[in-house]
Amino acid sequence: MASISNEPEREHRDEEESAANEDEDTGAQVAPIVRLEEVAVTTGEEDEDTLLDMKSKLYRFDKDGSQWKERGAGTVKFLKHRVSGKIRLVMRQSKTLKICANHLVASGMTVQEHAGNDKSCVWHARDFSDGELKDELFCIRFASVENCKAFMQKFKEVAESEEEKEETKDASDTAGLLEKLTVEEKETEEKPVEKVAAASDEKDEKKKSEAVEEKKTEESVPSA
Secondary structure, X not given: OHHHHHHHHHHHHHHHHXXXXXXXXXXXXXXXXXXOOOOOOOOOOOOXXXXXXXXXXXXXXXXXXOEEEEEEEEEEEEEEEOOOOOEEEEEEEOOOOOEEEEEEOOOOOOEEEOOOOOOEEEEEEEEOOOOOOEEEEEEEEOOXXXXXXXXXXXXXXXXXXXXXXXXXHHHHHHHHHHHHHHHHHHHHHHHHHHHHHHHHHHHHHHHHHHHHHHHHHHHHXXXX
């Protein structure tokens, strides 16, 4: 019986000795097996400015199955390129940073509230997230109605600004074309005048030549 009652004390003593041995500093230095170095990660967004950044969940419509399929949960952004001024929508998954959506916001694109859910909205786009252009119907859901409205507002602003850029470019191109046509018409109108002047000069020279020849003829005729 005594041996049974002393068993927990012995176990406790053994644990204390084991802990003391673990805490003992031997002075030995162990070099790491693998040395890790910092690696710079590029996202392709280094030359772009963020216009909007929100947490959301993205879906795409599967035409074959006639149903919505989740693309991922993460951060959706509107990014403006510092050189070209082009604006694109990019969304990455939170943990893997895998791209869920990647497309330009172009003139004529529209976004609207998803029927029956004021925290979601839908739009069509030519998406490049899978490495090739595809026509996609997207649906995005936010945590609040305010975030959804802010997203839709920014989307519309970008699309309208792109439309204004196109109109300005078209007007500039038209003005350049009209200016070119005006110059060509002016040159065409001036050319006949030059031809007429040249023809008149040639006629005068011919008359002078004939007069000289006539005078020579009269001088060569002997008097009676």
